[in-house]
Structures are given as C-alpha cells and as structure tokens.
Amino acid sequence: MSSGGITLDEVLAACERVGKVCDPVTASEVGEELGCTRRAALNKLDELAERGDIESKTVGARSRVWWRPPDRSSAYEQADTDDAPAPSSVTVDESLDEIDKRLEAELDKVFGRISEGFYALDNQWKFTYVSERAKELIDAQDMDLVEESFWEVFDDEADTAFSENYRTAMETQEPTFFEVYDETLDAWYEVHAYPSESGLSVYLRDVTNLVERERELEQSERRYRALVEHFPNGAVALVDEDLHYRTVGGNPLDVADVTVEAIENRPVREALPPKLADELVPRYEAAMEGESNSFEAEYDDRTFEFHIVPVRDDDGNVFAALGMSQDVTKRKESERELERALDLLERTERIADVGGWEIDVDTQDVFWTDHIFELLEVDADEEPPLDEALNMYHEEDQPIVEAAVEDALASGDSFDIEVRIHTDHSGIRWLRLQGVPETVDGDVVSFRGAAQDITEQKERERELQERNDRLDSFASMLAHELRNPVTIGQIYSQQLPDETESDAVEYVTEAFDRIEDMIDVLLVLTQGREAIGERTPIHLADAAREAWDKVEAPEATLNIEFDYTTQADKTYVQHLFRNLFENAVEHGGSDVTITVGGLPTGFFVADDGHGIPAGERDGVFEAGYTTAADQGGTGLGLAYVKELAEVYEWEYTVTESSTGGARVEFTNVDQAAPSN
Template structure:
C-alpha cells in the first residue's frame, strides 16, 4: 500500500509510446496519480513483487502472457489488488472472461484524450473502494474497544422505509440534536431527518447492497433538531431477518467538516486553474525532457495548437530546430541555478514566428527531487520593435546633416555625431570626453547652461533655441543656432542634448523672415496671427484638434470666436503694455479657449507684436498651449499637501511614542521602532509627492501577496484593540507600495469610524479582492460620496483617505465600490479582473 491519498499505478502495455501518453494524461488529469510502466505482463509481475502499487492497468492483447493470464496471476499472488483491463480489442467474450477472473474494471480504449479522465476515475474508484474496504475491516476489528469513543452512533434498524431504529448507542444528541431514546421509541423517525432530495438515492443504494449481501457505505445530508444541515457517513450491513424484514446494524458519524474541506479544495483548484488561464502571458510546466506537463489557455492561443496537440508535443516542437541547443542550455541553466531566462522564437501552427522571453524556475517535489521547469513566456515582439526603432534613430542621428551632441551632468561631451566632427574639423575621438569650451566661447557655453537650468525649472517647456558660436580647429568662428533640451530620467537631470545648425546665411535674410519665424516659433501648438483689428490672418493646423475649428473656419473671423470676453480683455491689456514698453515685444496670458461645441479649455497664450510698419501697430502673433493638465497637477499637489499631514499622523505618533518610552524606560530598543516609523514617513512622503506630481500613475507591477501586504499595512497603522483577519492567500498584480498604502487608508478608515475592537477582514473572490469591517458601515445614501475629496464624517479625518484609495485603484485599472459587509459594516470591493468590470 502506498501513501494515503496518493495512487501508484502500474500500467502494462506492449506499446511503449501509448504507455507514455497514458501515463502523462493520467498524471495531468489527476495530481494524486503516479504511473509506472512496463511493456510485458511478466515484467509487470516482477515489478509487483519488487514494489508496492495501488492498482494495475493492463492491455489484453500482448505477446507471451496476455491480459487475462496476467489478471489470473495477479489474483493468485496479490489477492484483491485492483486490476483495470484497458484494451483496444474488446468483445463480450473477453469482458465475460475478465469478470470471471475477477477484474475490477473493464474499459475499452478509444481515440482522443477524453478516455483518460474516465480511466482516472475508474482507477480512483477501484483504489478508493479497496482502501475503504481495508479500512472498514480494520475498523470492525477494533470496533469493540473504540465504539465508546467514536464521534457518532451505532445502531440497529429495520430495513424499511424510514429505517426505524430499534437500538441507538453513542452521542445521538451531539450528532442530530435528539436523545437516543426519542429515536429508539419512534418519537423521532430517522428517515424524517434525511433531506427529501437524498431519500430515494439513499434507499436505492442500501437496497442494492442488501440484495448483493454486501455491507453498504453511504454519505447523505440530514437536518438536525436546530435546523442545521449536516453531512453524515454511514456504514452498515444485514445481521439477520425478523418476520421477513432484514435487520441492519451500522455506524453513523458526522463528516460535514470533511465535505466542506473537499468543497474548499475543489474551489481552490478551480481558482488556480482559472488564475492560470487569466494570465495574459503563456504559463507552462515541462519535464526534464522538455515535454509539456501543464499549460494555460494562452499557450494554445499564441501557438494556434489545440490542447490535444500540445499534450503530444515538447518545447522543442515549438522552437525552430536552429534554436534547440539554446533550449538545452536554458533548461540546464534553470535546473542548475534554480531559475533562468532566454529569448527564443516560437513557431505557430500557421508557420509564423513570434519572439518570446522565457523566464523559468526549477520545480521540485516534496522530497526535493527534480520534476521539471515551470515558467512564463512573454511576447516581446513590441519590445524588439522598439529596439529596432532605437537603432533606426541612432542611424538617423549618425546620418543627419546637422551636428548633434550629448553632454553629461558635469558638461562633458558624451556623444557627438559625424556631422559634428565635420563641422569642427576633427575626429569624434577628440570631441568625446572634452569640455565644450574647447570648441565654443566660454560665455556662449555659460549662456546655454543657463538655458538648460531654466528649462529644468519650467516643466512646460522642453527645449529652447540659443544663438551661439562654434570655433573649428582652424580658428574659424561660425554663428549657429543651438536647439537644446535637458535629459531627465524619472525626475533626475542626466545631461543635455543639442542640435546645431549653421545660420550664417539665414542671418542675412533674418529681417525678411521675421514675420514667419514669429508665427511658427512654437510648432506643434496652435499658432495664429491677427491684424490690428483682432481678425485672424493665419492659423496653423494644430488649431483644429484643440477647438474643432479648421484654419479655413477661422481665417477672417475675430479672435472672439475662440476666446471669452475676459480673455479678449486680458489680451488687449497685454498688447497695450507691450506697445508702451519699447523693451518688451511679447508676453503671456492665461485664458480659456472656447471650442466649437462650447467647452472651455484652460490655456496659455504667448502673444508677440508683429514687426511694425513705420512704427504703426500691425497686429499680433500668438501660440496657444493647453495647460489643463498643468492646472490639474497644481490642484492635485494642493490636495496631496493636505494628505501628507493626514497619512503621516500614525507613523509620527509611533515615533513620538517610542521616543517617549525610550526616555522613560531607558530601553534604546524603542529607537529602532521609531527609526523604522521615520523611514516609513519618509517613504510615504516620497510616494505621495510622486503620485501628486504624476497623477493617477503607478510604478512597477509585480505579483503581490494580499496577505503579506495587508499585514505590513496593519503594522504601519495605530490600530489599538482592532483585529485583522486575512482570509486569502491570493496574489494580485500591483505596485506593492501603492497597494500597501491602499490597505493602510482602508484600515485607518475602519479604525477611525468603527468601535475600538473593530475587525478588519481582507479576502479575495473571483473578481478581485475586498476589505471589510464589522463597524457601523456606510449608509446607502452616502456611498456615492465617500470617495469625494474632502468628504468625511470624522472630526479627525481629512476626507482624502478614500479618495487616495480610489486614485490608486484607478491607477491600476481597477474599479472600487463600497457595499455592506456580512456583519453590517463596510465592504470595499476591488474588481481587478477585466471581464468582471
């Protein structure tokens, strides 16, 4: 006998390929089944003599000793060991001989994978019945000493409808809520306790066993005296006959907990399978030979092969032959190092090749023995396309006619293209690593540096053009126009870039082109020119996406078509100021642009005077920029300034409390907790400011454990006598710090609005996860407002906590709603599954 719960099967079939396919499918269909194979009945007998197996599965038509002879030999030597005849050559005569020889199950081979779940079921049933029989025999042997301690009852009953009990012993009241005397007297009929939906099935099962002269085992549901439904397991047998009616004796016990565990395990299995299929990337498990053991739906979607085809394939079948050595290396690396990564093309059923990144990890059994490799395959075609585009841009930079350069943070030349080398009359090796003052006047370099500093302080302006000079190796000075921009990575200045253009000839035509340069100086934003009456004389194409008006719609119309009265008045005042100040020729106003459909867009209008004719005002030119996002960022920054003080309250209290304890007790260990809280405060400040600047954004997404994150969030909040209950070990793809902040705000909300001993529950369901409490809850009329910024019913709250929760959920692409929890409190439900929204 093998380990309880595991089923070890010996499969004997003279076709080794079919034996291997059968083993693979049985182990895939049922994780509890392990299959060993032999290709002859004689080898099978030797294997049985050497090792313990729970079941034998055998073909019939085999050379030497056929399946029936093998069955007879097994029965003679190994007794009632379950034996399943699984044969492709089936007829009534063979079936009859097999039954006569004591076969446990008889199953004819079929085409396709649907036969293997049936075979697995037959195996489990045969092994289960044998194990149950063995267990029953053992229990009967010990019955006399154990009956007083068994959690149930023993009984004697008449085999009639309702099974009237003549004798009941044991904890009948604990089992069904009625005294044994009431059941024996007939005041409580046992059959009346059985649910109506169970009675016919139960009667038929018992009568079948009684007619066959065999003990019966049944599981059914009853309703106890207090109305509770319980699962009972009963084993009984006929012990005699009274006036033509069989007398039954048996044992009944409560198996409700086991049934609930079975249902929970099944739900967990379904959840795991569903989770794997919900993963966008391809999930796979292969054995050490590369053969597929498990896979999710994405594998079939991206490859175009069916599940049946995948089952007969290995990883090598999906990868072009030229890459098989890399597959070998990747598997070897993963097995040796525990994990590995490789990029390979997959060849689909249509013959297409798609580039994937494979990230795998070593899979072991409970004894640490190697089972294979599990991993995720991610389509990186888009990333490869971006890399190719980067190469194209690099090629463009090298081949463009204008000199280009990149400076480090300290101003050292880090890159220069070939055009730059030609412009200065030297090779690039001389330029790279040098100081720009070697090729440009120091005052010009300083002026460009000042422009870079200005651009860094003006986030709405990304580049600026500076007139400067360059000096080649011959000492020749050239007047140039340098279009410069700072390089920023995640808010940090990393250097600057410049594109130089020789404008010597253009300077000769500058006076003639002044009007046109004024119009197009801000390409990409709406650009216009007005005559002295405020009528459009030119509008570029960028005006239409912003306002809905085409250039043809506006030329000849007054500026008031797209401006409010306040905007017109501000613009006129700016023009008067510019005309009064001979040193000024441009200025900026903030205004609302009015679109064709009546919407008003906050905008910035950079207005410049057109060149005058004989000192007379001839009109203006302007560049309009949409600043709605900037205004929104300013608003969010203001809100988050308030949030900082709100969310820092608890860690600040921890710091103050721990420092006070350290002073009073002299125990410096408190300072470590204070330092940790201070560090938490610093991280929270950084995170809140980042979220304020970037809006509803998140950082790197990883698979984050809900339970661990909830517990860490709980530790960062002053919860007093409150209790945390985590009911799920699920994971969610999230930015871990953002998710922790979400939990902290919900915990703080529950503690601030609930009783001192409030219980906060974190769990997961098919659509996402939830945070519930047993506090007073949220009235139905207030549920639409709890996420509004500034809304609170607590004197100590800021009204931003739940707004932050909603922002974080939105940033992840989730939806959040507030409901009533099972205990009447608040339940915040987060839908993370796209199909559920």
C-alpha cells in the first residue's frame, strides 16, 4: 500500500489499535498494522503531529515515537479545525505522573536497540529464505542455509523450545510467540512464528539486552503489572499519598454509582458515597503504610469484594495504593448453594450410612467422600490406589469386587453387590457396593458409585432366617405329629356304630378332613417343593369340581368353562381350588357365582363379588393376611396358593373380573397329555 492510499484517519485508527492512549508507538508498528512501508507511515504520522492530533518525540539517537494524549479528539472530529495554526513544538502532557516518566526513560533505551532477523521454512522444515540479520543472530554467516533442513543444521534444537513451539504452530496452524535462551550463543531471543500450509515464517530478534532491562524495569512497571495481573472484573483505581484518585479503570458505577470521569483527581472521601468511603479510606491509609488488605461488603443487595494493595517505587517506597472491586454476588450465591448441597450430602451420607466413590478411568486412582473413610475406618489422608483398596475386602469377596469393577469399566454395565470388608476396629463389616459407569459413544468416561454399611441389616436377615428356619422346623414337626392322630381319628370315625347320629359322624369326619387339609397346607408353606409328591397328569377341571364338593356354599354357583391337563399332585391342586373358592364365598357372599376358565397358557378363577381394592392386591397372598380374623380366618389360604404356584413355577396375578369381582390368573402352566 502506498502512502498516497492511506488516509490520516486510517493512520490514527492504527495508532489506537497498536497502543492505548498515552502509549508510545513506532512508525514500524503502524506500518505493519496498515500493511505499508515504514516511510509511508512516518510521513502520515508527521502530518498528524503537525495538525495536533498526536504528539511525538525523539527516543535515543535515531528513533522517534508518537502517542495520542487522552485530551485529544480523533482526526475525524477535528476535520473542521484543520486550518488552525499548528503548534510550533510538542511536549509530553504534564499530567503524566512520575511512574510514566520512569517507564518512558527505560523505554527510551529499549527502542534504540530494536532489530529483527527473518527466515522461512517450507512444510518439510527446509530453509527457503534467510536474511543476513538472521544469519548473524544464529551465527551462520558463512553458511548457505537455503534447501537445508532446520533439524539437521541445528540438531541440538530438536528437544528445545524451538522444536516444541514450531511443531505446535504447524499442527494447530496458529501463530506462536516465545522467548528462548541459547546457551551456545549466551543470548535471549524473541521469536514470532507464523504458520501456513506451505511452511513457517519466523521473525527472530535478539532481546538479550531487553530481557536484562525488563528485569531492571520490573519495579518501575509494578503499577502496570498490578493493573493487569490483579485486576478482577469490576473497577480499579490508583490513589496517591493524598488519597486522591489519580487513575480509575473498569466500571465503578456498579459499586459506587459514579463514573470514571466523576471521581478522577478527586479525594476519595468526597468522590464516594459516605458508607463506602468510610470502608475504603482507612484501608487506603493502611496501604500507604505498606499493608495489603481485602474485605467484602454489601451494597444494594449485592456483594462486592475489595482488594487494596500498596504500590512501591524502585527503592521499595510506597508512593500509591491500588484499589480493586468486583461484584461477586453470583459467586457468593453459588458458594452458598454449594455449601448447602455439600452439607445436605454429608448429612444424607451419615443418615443413610452411605458414602460416594469414584475411580479415574485413565489413572485408576480412587477418590472417596468423607464418609467412606469413616465406614472403612481409614484416615482421611490415606486414600489408597485401586489395587490397595481391593485388598481391604474380605479374601473371599475380593474376586467378586475385582470382577465387577473390571466388567463395568469394559462393558459400561452397572453393578450392585454385597461384600465384606476388613476394618481396624470393628472387624468384618458388610457393604452394599454399587457402581454406575457413564459412557459416551460406548466408551466409559467416568465411573462413580456408592458404598453403604449394611452390617446391621445382614445381621437382622441372619436372625430372621434362623427364626424362620426354626418356625419351619416346628411347623413341619407339628404337621407330621398331627397327621398320625388325625389318621387314627378318621379310621375310628368310620367305625362308629350305625345308631350314631349321622350329622355328628359327618361333622367329625369333616373336621378330621379339614385338619388333614391344614396339615397339607402347613407342609407346603414350610417345606415348599420338598412337600410336593410325585406329579401325574391331572384334569384341572376335575380337580376344581372335587374341591367344590368340599365347599359348604349351597347358594353359590360354580361354572367350569375349560379343559386343561397339567402335571401336578392332585391333592395339593384341589387344596388350591378349595382355598380360592372359599375365599370367593367369604368375600363375595353366599350366593356368589364363581367361574373357572381357561387361558392360552393356564387358567383363572373369577367371581362376581365385591372384588379386591387395587392397593391391596399385592398383599393378599402374604401369610397372615385376612379380613375375617374374628371369624376364624388364619390368613394362610392364599399364602398356600402363592406357595404352591411358585413351587410349580406358575405365574400368578390378581386383577378385576369382568363383573367387578376378583379374578386370579395363573399362567406359564405346563400342559400335559391327558392320562388314559
């Protein structure tokens, strides 16, 4: 781009992009920004200086810098004043404070020593161009580097910052900048590398002196570093020894409802609302004594965080204080929510006696919540790796845990197991261990779970099992002991004299038969499959009719509408039908109508009575469930039906009949060929 094609406004805009207000820029920097020569940029900068838009001064022996004072408008805004007489000389604005002067003095020395070298590499890492200055910088004046491989010429750079940054730039196609120290040349270099598909363009600059000077400038640049490094999102201000605001940045409107322009160069006490001033003034005074401090305060239902730090000169003397404020309302709300959630989690863990764990799928490291340490009786700083954590389980259960974890990591399937674990003080404890992997595209990306102490539950289950075993043993013994006298009673009842009243004989016979039925029920309930004899083909319809003959319900009606043959013990199946029929009469009324019908894989027993409420249907088969306890109901009838169905592996369910009564369905009933 020629100088004739560049407007003054474009040059002024380039200055503003290259440097902030009051920051010096060079003609080279502006030319690079505009894509023109340094001379073209220099001419336009001189024109801007002549008409008063920017100021300029000589730096060192040969260099010049330009800057835009904060009180100057842009060239476009001054278009109507171009005819005004140009100032005869330009000086630095007297409002620049002492820090600016010290920084400028150091920058004078830096700008006088700027120099760069350039070389280009193709995508095969071969040199395509090397400037003379670049050869000087890399000590290769006598070498023809074009077409040579960078890695062969500089084989000692293969594992240095050059290799890492060059290769990263080519892989990401993003420019990179880095500083590197060359021990061979005892020099520091500043390197800018710009990648493209065809190769890499490298600008090399010897910044050895600059690095040394930057170290010397560190103290004088503290103000600027503090603004950059410590400035949170919010407002920042520099306060002088008289507690006047000298520089203000950010947005003070949020906390003080004031603008930057309204408080600069004013006393802190006068510039701020009284409440905020009372908080800040003592802290600025403390900062002037070298004390840093931070605090939080609430204004208009929002929480702000303040930091006040002293600013020192080259000699370590405090000459200003830097104040920073940040609206942390959302962060505080998040912290409170997090604390509440963590507290809830901790309380829940303790109440449920459960803790959480996580296994890093990449490193296999194990992470536990606090309550896990308590469950395992392990110190909180002794979180073991996975292999050591597995060793804490009982020897017989270690393979179970290891297999569950490995399968979950490989397949992404969850697991839920009960295992034992060794503890130092409580001995062996039982844990319910659950693991839930999270997968993305079929790969496990996280693996978390929970561990719950179920030792007391296992102890209760053991005690309950022992009690049940004792009860089963007693019931079986009682059933067997009763069967012999019942049999004897049945025999003698048949030998009663003919003159004995027939009703009495019938009652005694029926009583003994009923006792025998109860014995069969008890044996099925206590012994299950062991109580069932040999299975033979039986017609379920015949078994239902024979069972109906034993039911005392002269007003009730039985309809049998199916023909189904299965392998079973006829006596026990008759008991099943009899219990269902008697239950229907008991709950449906003396004139109830009962229907036994067929299903594709079984049968059903339905009535037209009052039915069973939906909320009670799951419980009617449990032992002891009865609504006729005052009439002698034992609650064993339907429990027997359930037990027998499970012994034969029939599926059963309670629903509503077509007439609104109860309907019990049996499916998965094996069908057998009828016997001859």
